[in-house]
Amino acid sequence: MSVVFSLNGVSLPDLIRTKLGNHLARLQRVDNLRALELAQERAEGFIEGVEAARALTPVTIEALFMAVDVAATERRQELKA
Numbered sequence: 001m002s003v004v005f006s007l008n009g010v011s012l013p014d015l016i017r018t019k020l021g022n023h024l025a026r027l028q029r030v031d032n033l034r035a036l037e038l039a040q041e042r043a044e045g046f047i048e049g050v051e052a053a054r055a056l057t058p059v060t061i062e063a064l065f066m067a068v069d070v071a072a073t074e075r076r077q078e079l080k081a
Helices: 002-009 014-029 033-052 058-080
Strands: none
Touching: 014 033, 014 058, 033 058
């Protein structure tokens, strides 16, 4: 989760930070690949909503997508091990 909040000094509004943190925590907790896929889709959908609302800059949105991708990739590797 720390990737998002320290990446290039990204500063997020409290509500977005909290919700994104919940999505990243969910990615870390899933116990199978199907649940991981669903959690990743939900997290990406949340970011797409933030993007559609134009609540953050495009650079910040891209950083959030990358953070979700990194978290999902790490968890996928753990589940496959």
